[in-house]
Each structure stands twice: as structure tokens, then as C-alpha cells.
Amino acid sequence: DTEVTQTPKHLVMGMTNKKSLKCEQHMGHRAMYWYKQKAKKPPELMFVYSYEKLSINESVPSRFSPECPNSSLLNLHLHALQPEDSALYLCASSQDLVVLNYGYTFGSGTRLTVV
Amino acid sequence: GDSVTQMEGPVTLSEEAFLTINCTYTATGYPSLFWYVQYPGEGLQLLLKATKADDKGSNKGFEATYRKETTSFHLEKGSVQVSDSAVYFCALGGATNKLIFGTGTLLAVQP
Numbered sequence A: 001d002t003e004v005t006q007t008p009k010h011l012v013m014g015m016t017n018k019k020s021l022k023c024e025q026h027m028g029h030r031a032m033y034w035y036k037q038k039a040k041k042p043p044e045l046m047f048v049y050s051y052e053k054l055s056i057n058e059s060v061p062s063r064f065s066p067e068c069p070n071s072s073l074l075n076l077h078l079h080a081l082q083p084e085d086s087a088l089y090l091c092a093s094s095q096d097l098v099v100l101n102y103g104y105t106f107g108s109g110t111r112l113t114v115v
Numbered sequence B: 001g002d003s004v005t006q007m008e009g010p011v012t013l014s015e016e017a018f019l020t021i022n023c024t025y026t027a028t029g030y031p032s033l034f035w036y037v038q039y040p041g042e043g044l045q046l047l048l049k050a051t052k053a054d055d056k057g058s059n060k061g062f063e064a065t066y067r068k069e070t071t072s073f074h075l076e077k078g079s080v081q082v083s084d085s086a087v088y089f090c091a092l093g094g095a096t097n098k099l100i101f102g103t104g105t106l107l108a109v110q111p
Helices: none
Strands: A004-007 A010-013 A018-025 A031-037 A044-050 A053-057 A064-070 A073-079 A087-094 A110-114 B003-006 B011-014 B019-021 B023-026 B032-038 B044-050 B056-059 B062-065 B075-077 B086-093 B099-101 B105-110
Touching (some): A018 A087, B003 B086, B003 B099, B023 B086, B032 B062
Antiparallel strands (some): B056 B062, B086 B105
């Protein structure tokens, strides 16, 4: 299995809702990432997990809360979002935080719309 | 710090034309270099990579050579197809332990 699977593919939520994005990989990768991508822009790193521990938080607002329940799963919990948080949210994984020779494997993303 | 500079797009070509998308980088040490492709409505896919100087990465007719002397990793393809229309991102993996992306270049291939 060489894929990163993200669910749901599309999500519309109100500003008072709580929702979660899910990401799963079975490649034995020990580093997992959340990115936010706005239209016509490169992905922006949000969080990095290494061996199931939060390694990097790129000063993301607390309305975004990551969770790594085990080595294969990564969640992003959303609460009280703003319309400007509407974007494509991408999950990625890599063999290791330090070993970047193989790059990252990305999921297809969740298209989030906040209304 | 580490950075990647890509040529501005969009790049518009006719089918079977030759493609070059320029990418230069700034980094300490010896980074790995990547090209990712993003088709409309999808995530990023790794297109090719090179991990040391003079390495040539290739895939699906695309090629890029890691040139340390010019700090470049230009993407080339001899004959583009309509199906190659996408956004192409150059990226660097170096001392910061995270991928650094360029701004992306939109390629539009017309039949």
C-alpha cells in the first residue's frame, strides 16, 4: 500500500460546527504532516508529527487541533473556524522526519468550505 | 535560510512542444531536490527526485538534473501532451527537516 488516504474529500461546515479530518497511511512511515493550501499557492505547513509526537506547530491558531492516535492515523479537529480557513487540507507522510531522500507522499486532500 | 525560486507562470504551450520550467535553490549542506505535480482538484504527486549533485531524476518523460554549480534543478520534457496540464512545484529537503516548496508554475498545454 503506497497511498495516503484522506476523508472526507469535501466538507462544508458552519462557523460554530466541530468537525474532524482524517488521514491514514500503511507504509510504515513515522512522520506525518498537515498542510493548508489556498488556490494558486504552494502548500503551507501546519503541523508535523514524528513517531506519534507533535514535532512542529507552525503557529497555527488553536481552532485547529491535531491528533495522532497511532502510527498510521492522523486527525485534524476543527472548531469555530472562519471563512478564511476555507482551503484544501493536505495530509502527507514520510519515512522519517530527518530522512528526506524519498520526499513526502501526499493524500488527495479535503476541500473545506466554511460558511 | 533554505529557499526555492521557480519561474512565474502560467506557461502555455502547444502539444508536442518542448518544456522547461526553471528552478533554483539556496541551501546549506547537500539537500535533496524534488518536482511535484498537482492536477486540478487533486493532491501533490511526486514526479521525480535527485539526492546528490549530478543526479538526474526522470519519470513519465520528464527529467531534471541536480546542478550544484548553478544551484538549479530545471524540469524538462521533450514533447508535452494536453494531459500534462497541471501545476508543478519544485521542492527542497534540507537541514530544516521539512520540505521547502517553490511558488508553483501552472502549465497549460493546448491541442
